[in-house]
Amino acid sequence: xxxxxxxxxxIIEWPPLWQLVVLGLIAPLAVVIYILWFERKTAARVQxxxxxxxxxxxxxxGLQLLADLIRYSFQEVIIPKTVDKAAFISAPLIALILSIxxxxxxxxxxxxxxxxxxxxxxxxxxxxxxxxSPLFIIVAGWASNNKFAIIGGMREAYLIVSYEIxxxxxxxxxxAMTGTYNLVDIVHAQTGWKxxxxxxxxxxxxxxxxxxxxxxxxxxxxxxxxxxxVAGAFTEYSGLMYGINMGAAxxxxxxxxxxxxxxxxxxxxxxxxxxxFIWGYLAPSxxxxxxxxxxxxxxxxxxxxxxxxxLDQAIEIAWKILFPxxxxxxxxxxxxxxxxxx
Amino acid sequence: MPPRPVxxxxxxxxxxxxFKGNLEAIAIGVKxxxxxxxxxxxxxxxxxxxxxxxxxFIVLVKNKCISCSxxxxxxxxAAMKMVKVPVxxxxxxxxxxxxxxVINYNRCIFCGYCVDVCPxxxxxxxxxxxxxxxxxxxxxxxxxxxxxEPEYKTAKEGLPVRYIVDEVKGLVKIRVKxxxxxxx
Ligand code: SF4
Ligand code: SF4
Numbered sequence: 001x002x003x004x005x006x007x008x009x010x011i012i013e014w015p016p017l018w019q020l021v022v023l024g025l026i027a028p029l030a031v032v033i034y035i036l037w038f039e040r041k042t043a044a045r046v047q048x049x050x051x052x053x054x055x056x057x058x059x060x061x062g063l064q065l066l067a068d069l070i071r072y073s074f075q076e077v078i079i080p081k082t083v084d085k086a087a088f089i090s091a092p093l094i095a096l097i098l099s100i101x102x103x104x105x106x107x108x109x110x111x112x113x114x115x116x117x118x119x120x121x122x123x124x125x126x127x128x129x130x131x132x133s134p135l136f137i138i139v140a141g142w143a144s145n146n147k148f149a150i151i152g153g154m155r156e157a158y159l160i161v162s163y164e165i166x167x168x169x170x171x172x173x174x175x176a177m178t179g180t181y182n183l184v185d186i187v188h189a190q191t192g193w194k195x196x197x198x199x200x201x202x203x204x205x206x207x208x209x210x211x212x213x214x215x216x217x218x219x220x221x222x223x224x225x226x227x228x229x230v231a232g233a234f235t236e237y238s239g240l241m242y243g244i245n246m247g248a249a250x251x252x253x254x255x256x257x258x259x260x261x262x263x264x265x266x267x268x269x270x271x272x273x274x275x276x277f278i279w280g281y282l283a284p285s286x287x288x289x290x291x292x293x294x295x296x297x298x299x300x301x302x303x304x305x306x307x308x309x310x311l312d313q314a315i316e317i318a319w320k321i322l323f324p325x326x327x328x329x330x331x332x333x334x335x336x337x338x339x340x341x342x
Numbered sequence: 343m344p345p346r347p348v349x350x351x352x353x354x355x356x357x358x359x360x361f362k363g364n365l366e367a368i369a370i371g372v373k374x375x376x377x378x379x380x381x382x383x384x385x386x387x388x389x390x391x392x393x394x395x396x397x398x399f400i401v402l403v404k405n406k407c408i409s410c411s412x413x414x415x416x417x418x419x420a421a422m423k424m425v426k427v428p429v430x431x432x433x434x435x436x437x438x439x440x441x442x443x444v445i446n447y448n449r450c451i452f453c454g455y456c457v458d459v460c461p462x463x464x465x466x467x468x469x470x471x472x473x474x475x476x477x478x479x480x481x482x483x484x485x486x487x488x489x490x491e492p493e494y495k496t497a498k499e500g501l502p503v504r505y506i507v508d509e510v511k512g513l514v515k516i517r518v519k520x521x522x523x524x525x526x
Contacts, residue, residue: 046374050382305371321357 013277016104016116023285024103028254031293032247035254037065039300046304075239080145083236087143092237092244095136099252102129106258107184108285109273122183123175126259127168133252134160134214137223140245141233152232155311156223159213162318167210169326173203174263176333187267195266199336203329204264206322211260213318215253217299219306220314253299257292265291381513383503389472391502391518396469397454400445402488406464409441413456413465421449422456425485444488447481470494 012018037052041060044051052061079088104116105126117125134156141153174196175181178189190196197204213220224232231237234245261267268284309317355363383390392398414422424441431438443456443465457465468491475481501517508514 042375045378045380046371048374048378048380048382050380050384053384301371301375302368304375305367321360 015114019104019108019116020100023108024100024255025251027289028100028103028251029247031254031289031296032250033065033069035250035293035296035300037062038297039303040064042297042301043304069243072243073240077239077241080236082145084143084145087139088236089241091136091140091143092234092241092248095133095140096244096248096251098129098133098136099248100255101132102126102255103258105129105183106255106262107187107267108288109268109281110184110188111273111280114281119182119184121181123171123181123186123263126183127171130214130252130256130259131160131164131168133248137233140237144233144236146236148229148231148235149233152223152229152235155225155229156216156233158311158315159216159220159223159318162315163210163213166206166318166322166326167214170203170207170210170329171259171263173200173326173330173333176330177337179337183262183267186263187269190266190269193266193269195264195269197264199341200264200329200333202325202332204260206326206329207260207264209322210326211253211256212299212302213314215249215256215299217253218303219309221308222311222314225308254292254296257295257299258288260295261288261291265295379511379514381505381515383515385500386496387500388503389496389500391504391520392469392471394469396467396471397452397457398468398471399447399473399492400450400457400465400467400488401491402443402485403464403466404442404485404489406462407442407460408462408464410461411441411443412459412461413443416455416459417450418453418455419449419451421446421451427485442485444485445483447475447483448478468492468494470497472496 041051043049052064055061055067056063079085102125105119105122107115107119107122109115112119137156138153141149141151141156144150174186177196177200178186180186186196211217216223223229224234229235231242234242237245268287271284271287273280273284409424411424414424422443422445425444426439426441428437429440430436452471454467457467473492473494497520502520503515504518506514506516
């Protein structure tokens with residue numbers, strides 16, 4: 001009997017599983033539910049409303065999201081006759097899986113025992129995996145066979161072309177500064193409050209805006225712009241499938257926030273990973289999650305402030321302003337490495 | 343001649359003025375986040391206390407009515423109707439028929455013409471309008487119920503508030519006392 005329990009604990013503690021299921025799915029999902037509540041509350045606060053309230057007045061409407069979740073789960077999933085069924089059903093699922101997959105390349109500790117993968121090229125791997133999921137949004141739009149969905153998918157394609165290079169290059173500025181693709185080494189280079197957000201704020205800024213662009217957060221919520229293309233590529237989806245689509249975008253933003261935390265916000269510092277499961281793995285990952293949640297809160301705060309850019313404006317911003325800034329940030333990183341500030 | 347389309351030129355702003363504009367917008371957002379000026383009315387728990395003179399529900403003072411039918415005639419929604427009631431003449435003591443108005447709140451648009459036109463001020467408004475009837479029949483008053491002020495359930499359960507326009511803050515919700523005066 002005890003053998004079984006031990007075996008199950010071993011399986012759960014197996015880093016790839018633990019990292020993918022607990023740190024990649026369950027914890028981000030909890031954060032995302034909190035963030036959705038926070039987003040609605042903040043937008044309401046700034047716009048002089050109250051937001052969710054009557055569901056549970058004592059905890060400021062906190063149960064509203066749970067109610068929404070239940071509603072989404074029990075709604076009928078309608079699959080129109082005109083869609084390409086296989087692609088229609090599989091696209092959001094693959095997008096969901098791909099948007100949480102990069103978490104296997106993000107280190108939550110520096111104890112090699114708890115790495116799910118060898119960390120030597122983890123930054124490149126994480127960035128490569130992150131850039132896969134938007135393709136399936138285009139697939140979803142194409143499979144829906146609906147003009148709004150196709151326009152939404154096309155907008156997404158335009159945006160991918162614009163933001164990808166910005167996001168990747170500004171993350172790679174960290175590589176320029178440290179000369180390594182190893183995320184653990186990048187975190188180690190940030191000891192003693194030498195966080196890269198302080199050393200290279202420009203790269204953090206461009207990465208931040210790149211993430212906003214890529215996860216269609218305000219003010220770049222263009223591919224799903226409600227007034228113009230209903231729900232963009234997700235127009236034909238209903239019920240749980242729509243929930244998955246929306247959830248995938250938020251999960252992706254969460255994963256990006258984790259990556260931003262590790263690369264620019266000093267990872268698990270000020271905590272130093274110690275011995276054992278609790279201090280070596282759990283505590284550092286909690287620190288990283290707290291930092292990432294604060295980032296997520298800043299992301300969702302923009303919903304309260306901004307309207308929405310037009311597609312051409314967003315692309316213009318990406319190419320005319322952000323791209324040069326990214327190159328400058330990359331150069332700044334190289335300079336700092338040359339003069340040995342890192 | 344229809345207007346010709348004119349090509350508009352918007353001068354592109356420089357990078358720094360754009361950054362400045364974004365920062366200002368975010369600063370305003372942060373300001374409101376830490377000092378929210380909410381003005382939502384949490385309705386059943388709060389209600390707007392309206393001032394005297396508001397065109398709410400209408401009450402008849404039967405003694406003042408001279409049965410002129412002006413109110414029924416002017417009503418644009420045909421909500422006011424006259425009903426015949428047998429009365430005893432106080433002078434001669436004879437039985438005769440007199441007409442009094444009754445109102446159908448299914449039709450009334452609360453325009454207040456009937457109150458304004460009444461030559462003897464036999465009709466008046468109460469300053470509230472949020473009353474729910476369970477059926478359409480209930481919303482048609484008879485002579486008895488038309489003479490009583492309808493029960494204002496919201497006031498029993500909720501807190502009275504009032505909206506004022508502040509010079510600095512804009513629309514502001516303030517608490518008021520149930521009876522009369524204002525309190526901050
Ligand atoms: S308030 Fe206007 S609509 Fe209502 S009964 Fe009087 S005249 Fe008719
Ligand atoms: S107008 Fe006034 S006096 Fe004339 S019938 Fe109506 S309530 Fe009576």
